[in-house]
Amino acid sequence: MAGHDGVGPRSGSERQAAFGRLTDRQLAASYRLATLLLGSEVEAQDAIQDAALIAWQRFASLHDPDRFDAWFQRIVVNICRDRLRRRGSVRFLAMDGLAEPQTPDGATGRAEHDALRRAVISLPADQRTVVVLRYFAELSLEEIAEQTGERLGTVKSRLHYALEALHAAYDAANRLPGGTAR
Amino acid sequence: MTDERFIPDGPFESDLRAILNQMAPRDVPDQVRAEVAEVPFRTIQSAGHRWLPEGRRLAGAVALLAIVVAVALLAVIATRSTAGPGSATPTPHSSFISGFVEQTDGVAGYRMLRPTNWTALGGDPIDGRVYLGPGPANIQQGIVISVVNLKVSAASTGSGAGMAQWLLFQQNSSLAGWTSGIEAMWARDGETFTLLRTLPHAKIYVLSPAPGSGLVFLVAYAIDQGQPLIVQLQASGTEADLSRLEAQGVVDDFATMVGSITAIPADPLNVVPALPTSGPPLPGPS
Numbered sequence: 421m422a423g424h425d426g427v428g429p430r431s432g433s434e435r436q437a438a439f440g441r442l443t444d445r446q447l448a449a450s451y452r453l454a455t456l457l458l459g460s461e462v463e464a465q466d467a468i469q470d471a472a473l474i475a476w477q478r479f480a481s482l483h484d485p486d487r488f489d490a491w492f493q494r495i496v497v498n499i500c501r502d503r504l505r506r507r508g509s510v511r512f513l514a515m516d517g518l519a520e521p522q523t524p525d526g527a528t529g530r531a532e533h534d535a536l537r538r539a540v541i542s543l544p545a546d547q548r549t550v551v552v553l554r555y556f557a558e559l560s561l562e563e564i565a566e567q568t569g570e571r572l573g574t575v576k577s578r579l580h581y582a583l584e585a586l587h588a589a590y591d592a593a594n595r596l597p598g599g600t601a602r
Numbered sequence: 603m604t605d606e607r608f609i610p611d612g613p614f615e616s617d618l619r620a621i622l623n624q625m626a627p628r629d630v631p632d633q634v635r636a637e638v639a640e641v642p643f644r645t646i647q648s649a650g651h652r653w654l655p656e657g658r659r660l661a662g663a664v665a666l667l668a669i670v671v672a673v674a675l676l677a678v679i680a681t682r683s684t685a686g687p688g689s690a691t692p693t694p695h696s697s698f699i700s701g702f703v704e705q706t707d708g709v710a711g712y713r714m715l716r717p718t719n720w721t722a723l724g725g726d727p728i729d730g731r732v733y734l735g736p737g738p739a740n741i742q743q744g745i746v747i748s749v750v751n752l753k754v755s756a757a758s759t760g761s762g763a764g765m766a767q768w769l770l771f772q773q774n775s776s777l778a779g780w781t782s783g784i785e786a787m788w789a790r791d792g793e794t795f796t797l798l799r800t801l802p803h804a805k806i807y808v809l810s811p812a813p814g815s816g817l818v819f820l821v822a823y824a825i826d827q828g829q830p831l832i833v834q835l836q837a838s839g840t841e842a843d844l845s846r847l848e849a850q851g852v853v854d855d856f857a858t859m860v861g862s863i864t865a866i867p868a869d870p871l872n873v874v875p876a877l878p879t880s881g882p883p884l885p886g887p888s
Contacts, residue, residue, distance in 0.1 A: 436642040452626035
């Protein structure tokens with residue numbers, strides 16, 4: 421890396437090409453993650469574009485290309501969290517379509533699945549973020565703390581309360597006649 | 603890395619993972635993929651450097667630059683022709699802001715003094731416009747301002763039926779009535795808020811999320827020409843301190859911006875000065 425002030429090739433066009441390759445590789449995972457965090461594909465599309473813009477502006481400061489995926493994901497998470505915070509001023513009450521099951525045949529899932537889906541959507545944004553990063557992005561608690569800039573204790577606490585709420589919904593559905601009580 | 607991710611799943615964890623996977627979209631829309639691919643060629647300025655697109659994009663970049671310069675010149679001429687002795691652009695108090703420029707943003711439906719040295723993001727009718735303050739890329743540390751015209755936003759979402767503030771405005775479209783409804787909503791939600799300033803056409807509140815969250819919000823609700831506008835400043839990390847924001851002059855500068863805001867009709871082509879993230883992408887590679 422001697423002589424370089426950032427990742428990848430030195431020339432502008434080579435840097436553009438490298439950025440394109442790296443973002444393309446990461447795009448699907450980031451888009452899915454953003455949709456879950458924001459609860460809206462429309463918002464996720466905007467968030468991903470903003471994240472790409474910031475990533476490009478800071479691309480020269482990324483010294484290790486192997487860190488690109490985690491670095492870009494962190495930008496996406498921050499953009500999404502910023503959008504969620506802004507809902508404090510512009511509050512959206514509905515979440516487009518994510519409450520509906522997306523099973524391949526369109527069939528409704530088990531009662532527990534439906535309850536769990538609704539419970540995930542109903543979680544406060546900070547708790548949903550931790551759940552999504554833990555069970556969808558498969559990050560460790562330490563990695564979640566790093567990605568969100570929160571203290572480890574805060575992450576643990578949010579996950580605890582989120583899982584408590586999710587468990588309650590899941591167990592309640594499990595006890596219903598349509599549930600698969602185990 | 604820790605071992606906790608390798609703890610065997612129970613039925614609940616397994617179902618939770620399955621649900622999240624079902625909820626996430628399977629494919630990235632082609633439009634998103636194309637727009638992200640364009641980003642390196644659309645960015646005009648970054649971190650004090652000037653990135654000029656290269657190769658086949660150069661002609662498009664030169665054309666864009668010419669348009670930007672022409673628009674800027676027209677804006678200067680228009681400003682000089684209308685500016686009277688008492689209408690000089692205010693000087694910022696905060697070191698975060700190098701100067702103010704009057705931004706006409708037909709994408710989001712507002713005109714307002716905004717910081718010249720901040721990075722514009724977003725730019726859509728629903729979410730409005732975002733300005734990212736100077737400093738680290740990390741949004742967890744710094745200041746971000748967002749601007750939304752709720753009438754434009756509601757029209758773009760169809761009816762705006764899901765937007766709490768729009769519904770409250772429809773119930774009472776006076777500044778006092780609208781903000782009273784919002785205050786009641788915050789009180790119900792357990793939000794901690796304080797009215798910071800009252801301007802002729804706007805009220806500025808400070809919202810303090812949970813202690814330790816590292817966030818402070820200044821939220822302004824303004825009404826102009828019967829249209830509700832929201833300007834929000836989010837301060838994070840070390841900046842999330844109201845006393846510090848006041849001492850640095852950030853609150854005064856925010857009030858200056860809020861005091862200058864007016865509503866304008868939605869018109870995506872009416873963005874002056876041009877913002878780097880707005881407008882159609884440059885022509886792609888041939």
